[in-house]
Amino acid sequence: MREIKLFMTDVDGVWTDGGMIYDEGTGNELKRFNVKDGVGVILLRSADIPTAILTGENTEIVARRARKLKIDNCFLGVKNKVAVAEKLLEQLGISWEETAFIGDEINDISIIKKVGLSACPSDAAGYVKDIVDVVLTKKGGEGAFKEFVEFYFMERGELDQVVDKVVEEMNV
Amino acid sequence: MREIKLFMTDVDGVWTDGGMIYDEGTGNELKRFNVKDGVGVILLRSADIPTAILTGENTEIVARRARKLKIDNCFLGVKNKVAVAEKLLEQLGISWEETAFIGDEINDISIIKKVGLSACPSDAAGYVKDIVDVVLTKKGGEGAFKEFVEFYFMERGELDQVVDKVVEEMNV
Amino acid sequence: MREIKLFMTDVDGVWTDGGMIYDEGTGNELKRFNVKDGVGVILLRSADIPTAILTGENTEIVARRARKLKIDNCFLGVKNKVAVAEKLLEQLGISWEETAFIGDEINDISIIKKVGLSACPSDAAGYVKDIVDVVLTKKGGEGAFKEFVEFYFMERGELDQVVDKVVEEMNV
Amino acid sequence: MREIKLFMTDVDGVWTDGGMIYDEGTGNELKRFNVKDGVGVILLRSADIPTAILTGENTEIVARRARKLKIDNCFLGVKNKVAVAEKLLEQLGISWEETAFIGDEINDISIIKKVGLSACPSDAAGYVKDIVDVVLTKKGGEGAFKEFVEFYFMERGELDQVVDKVVEEMNV
Numbered sequence: 001m002r003e004i005k006l007f008m009t010d011v012d013g014v015w016t017d018g019g020m021i022y023d024e025g026t027g028n029e030l031k032r033f034n035v036k037d038g039v040g041v042i043l044l045r046s047a048d049i050p051t052a053i054l055t056g057e058n059t060e061i062v063a064r065r066a067r068k069l070k071i072d073n074c075f076l077g078v079k080n081k082v083a084v085a086e087k088l089l090e091q092l093g094i095s096w097e098e099t100a101f102i103g104d105e106i107n108d109i110s111i112i113k114k115v116g117l118s119a120c121p122s123d124a125a126g127y128v129k130d131i132v133d134v135v136l137t138k139k140g141g142e143g144a145f146k147e148f149v150e151f152y153f154m155e156r157g158e159l160d161q162v163v164d165k166v167v168e169e170m171n172v
Numbered sequence: 173m174r175e176i177k178l179f180m181t182d183v184d185g186v187w188t189d190g191g192m193i194y195d196e197g198t199g200n201e202l203k204r205f206n207v208k209d210g211v212g213v214i215l216l217r218s219a220d221i222p223t224a225i226l227t228g229e230n231t232e233i234v235a236r237r238a239r240k241l242k243i244d245n246c247f248l249g250v251k252n253k254v255a256v257a258e259k260l261l262e263q264l265g266i267s268w269e270e271t272a273f274i275g276d277e278i279n280d281i282s283i284i285k286k287v288g289l290s291a292c293p294s295d296a297a298g299y300v301k302d303i304v305d306v307v308l309t310k311k312g313g314e315g316a317f318k319e320f321v322e323f324y325f326m327e328r329g330e331l332d333q334v335v336d337k338v339v340e341e342m343n344v
Numbered sequence: 345m346r347e348i349k350l351f352m353t354d355v356d357g358v359w360t361d362g363g364m365i366y367d368e369g370t371g372n373e374l375k376r377f378n379v380k381d382g383v384g385v386i387l388l389r390s391a392d393i394p395t396a397i398l399t400g401e402n403t404e405i406v407a408r409r410a411r412k413l414k415i416d417n418c419f420l421g422v423k424n425k426v427a428v429a430e431k432l433l434e435q436l437g438i439s440w441e442e443t444a445f446i447g448d449e450i451n452d453i454s455i456i457k458k459v460g461l462s463a464c465p466s467d468a469a470g471y472v473k474d475i476v477d478v479v480l481t482k483k484g485g486e487g488a489f490k491e492f493v494e495f496y497f498m499e500r501g502e503l504d505q506v507v508d509k510v511v512e513e514m515n516v
Numbered sequence: 517m518r519e520i521k522l523f524m525t526d527v528d529g530v531w532t533d534g535g536m537i538y539d540e541g542t543g544n545e546l547k548r549f550n551v552k553d554g555v556g557v558i559l560l561r562s563a564d565i566p567t568a569i570l571t572g573e574n575t576e577i578v579a580r581r582a583r584k585l586k587i588d589n590c591f592l593g594v595k596n597k598v599a600v601a602e603k604l605l606e607q608l609g610i611s612w613e614e615t616a617f618i619g620d621e622i623n624d625i626s627i628i629k630k631v632g633l634s635a636c637p638s639d640a641a642g643y644v645k646d647i648v649d650v651v652l653t654k655k656g657g658e659g660a661f662k663e664f665v666e667f668y669f670m671e672r673g674e675l676d677q678v679v680d681k682v683v684e685e686m687n688v
Contacts, residue, residue, distance in 0.1 A: 012207040013207055013208065017206075018206040018207045018208050018314075018315065019204045019205070019206060019207075019313075020204070020205045020206070020207055020237075021193070021202050021203070021204045021205075021537070022202060022203055022204075022205065022233045022236055022237060023195075023200055023202045023233075023539075023541075024200050024201045024202065024203075024231050024232055024233045025195075025198050025199070025200030025201075026198075026200065026541050026542075027232075027236065027541070028539055028540050028541030028542065029540045029541075030202070030537050030538060030539050030540065030546070031537070031538055031540075032535045032536070032537045032538075033535070033536045033537075033538065034533075034534040034535060034536070035528040035529055035534045035535075035536055035621070036529065036534050036621070036641075039621055039622055039641070042622075043622075059540050060540055060543075061538045061539075061540045064538055064543065065536075065538060079342065080342065080343055082343070105207070105208070105211055106211055106214075106215075106335060106338055106339060106342070107339075107342050109335075109339050110339060110342070110343055123314070123315075125208075125211070126322070127331075127332075127335050141535075142534075142639070143534065143639075146641075150642070159643075160643075163622060163625075163643050166622055167622060167623075167625050167626060170595065170596065170622070170623050170626070171596055171598070171626055184379040185379055185380065189378075190378040190379045190380050190486075190487065191376045191377070191378060191379075191485075192376070192377045192378070192379055192409075193365070193374050193375070193376045193377075194374060194375055194376075194377065194405045194408055194409060195367075195372055195374045195405075196372050196373045196374065196375075196403050196404055196405045197367075197370050197371070197372030197373075198370075198372065199404075199408065202374070251514065252514065252515055254515070277379070277380070277383055278383055278386075278387075278507060278510055278511060278514070279511075279514050281507075281511050282511060282514075282515055295486070295487075297380075297383070297490075298494070299503075299504075299507050356551040357551055357552065361550075362550040362551045362552050362658075362659065363548045363549070363550060363551075363657075364548070364549045364550070364551055364581075365537070365546050365547070365548045365549075366546060366547055366548075366549065366577045366580055366581060367539075367544055367546045367577075368544050368545045368546065368547075368575050368576055368577045369539075369542050369543070369544030369545075370542075370544065371576075371580065374546070423686065424686070424687055426687070449551070449552070449555055450555055450558075450559075450679060450682055450683060450686070451683075451686050453679075453683050454683060454686070454687055467658070467659075469552075469555070470666070471675075471676075471679050
């Protein structure tokens with residue numbers, strides 16, 4: 001498994017089960033994230049790998065989740081994910097080959113074709129499953145992002161070491 | 173597979189898992205939609221096929237979801253779906269044979285018997301499953317509407333072409 | 345199958361999946377009902393069989409759901425379900441033998457032992473599954489109450505007739 | 517099965533399915549608990565075994581759930597679960613051997629290694645499943661805590677007796 005220096009992720013259908021909850025009275029939208037994916041971000045950070053969010057939707061909910069998880073690179077309302085990622089890679093000095101991406105739908109197809117390592121949840125669209133490197137066992141919202149992170153460290157033979165490091169950091 | 177010129181859909185139990193979430197304090201109702209069904213609407217639009225919503229419930233939530241997805245024909249609080257659809261078909265100059273419908277419950281039975289192509293989610297009522305053309309593999313709220321749309325394009329041998337067109341439109 | 349003149353039902357774990365959603369900011373509780381169970385109430389009403397709600401919880405949410413479904417007998421905050429049901433049966437002139445009940449937990453055990461026909465969702469407690477007449481295939485919140493109603497009419501050979509009657513009433 | 521004098525539990529991913537629901541408009545967080553786990557607390561109390569909550573998150577939601585279930589020992593925002601539990605055990609005069617714990621994630625690993633009886637939901641992290649005494653059949657949010665409680669009483673041959681006692685107490 002090649003070394004990855006940046007994990008990028010879609011939100012709806014990956015960090016969520018695709019659910020968009022609407023409140024009749026307030027007109028608010030609600031989204032359901034999963035604490036497990038937050039652990040994925042922590043595992044990556046412990047190995048000095050940043051996480052970036054790229055979503056077509058434009059809601060404060062995602063920005064809030066990013067702040068909670070201390071994710072600096074959070075791009076909302078993105079029409080062209082390849083173009084936005086290209087700028088980020090340039091800025092960070094990372095190549096497409098050193099970048100991983102997880103997405104589930106039609107607007108993720110172009111970027112999936114560019115990155116060095118791609119994955120999708122088990123309930124992604126058929127035309128996405130056909131082109132990713134890894135179809136995960138978890139559905140969106142069940143911790144598919146974290147499964148992707150664990151898969152990467154496991155393939156590299158580094159999972160035990162990363163987990164041990166996080167456990168140690170927690171017990172200080 | 174015959175050509176379909178209009179897709180009509182029920183909401184509760186199709187675009188949702190049947191869930192009606194009540195808030196104790198505000199008295200508001202909430203519904204959970206799925207981003208995947210929104211992609212179904214986009215695929216249809218790309219092929220110049222409009223989507224219409226027909227629901228027995230009367231909540232602003234559904235109207236809001238329709239606006240988000242730019243669906244013009246959204247009928248709320250419908251008692252007699254056949255009667256409402258009949259007017260719409262006349263207005264659009266489309267026959268019942270050229271119309272598709274997806275529903276899951278007892279108030280969808282009459283209209284299912286009229287359309288040229290009918291479907292239901294895998295968790296629809298038994299007496300609905302018995303009469304539709306296609307029982308989908310997805311449950312309501314899991315993207316059953318989108319599965320119906322994909323099924324149609326796949327049967328017509330047009331899915332790859334429609335997906336490619338949408339991907340191109342997104343990358344402009 | 346004996347004739348049943350009253351269907352009684354628990355709420356949490358039967359009409360819901362047991363979920364109690366708490367809102368941090370408002371302190372409100374939310375519950376998720378299923379539109380399918382509402383159809384169960386409609387099928388029963390069409391056959392002149394009333395539905396009664398008996399729940400240990402005391403929230404306005406359940407009262408609101410009962411009003412929406414036009415259920416007159418809705419008992420909240422019930423400690424002793426047998427005692428409350430006994431009064432209702434007396435008032436309606438119905439025997440325990442002519443009464444059905446569906447529940448899922450420890451506070452439903454005593455009343456389950458009294459009624460003529462009892463059921464529970466597939467994810468009910470083991471000690472409830474052991475004593476009911478019918479363990480349904482659906483979980484709480486998936487339409488288990490409606491499955492119970494359909495089971496009753498099917499066993500009586502009356503389901504088609506009841507469904508046809510409701511469809512006719514809707515198309516007026 | 518040794519005698520347990522205290523059950524301790526994590527919250528996110530155990531009492532919930534890991535879901536963290538964010539409200540766009542209010543900025544509130546919502547969590548979905550399960551009424552079944554509340555029955556687990558009741559069963560334990562009936563056998564004079566207290567329940568304690570230990571969670572890394574710090575939200576009023578969990579405090580409210582604890583109050584509803586009359587749980588006195590509810591520790592929020594815990595970084596080091598072993599340290600907090602150690603103080604509680606000292607205060608209650610209970611040894612690690614007489615303590616049970618259920619958790620699902622990386623921040624539960626250290627405490628799992630200390631207690632006399634440990635468990636995790638079926639969808640816990642792989643590195644947690646590898647070290648607990650019991651991997652339950654239920655996922656987080658489906659009543660995994662209650663399954664753990666039932667497992668304990670069943671192994672001790674005391675489940676029927678505990679259930680009967682609670683049923684009696686309810687029918688007074």
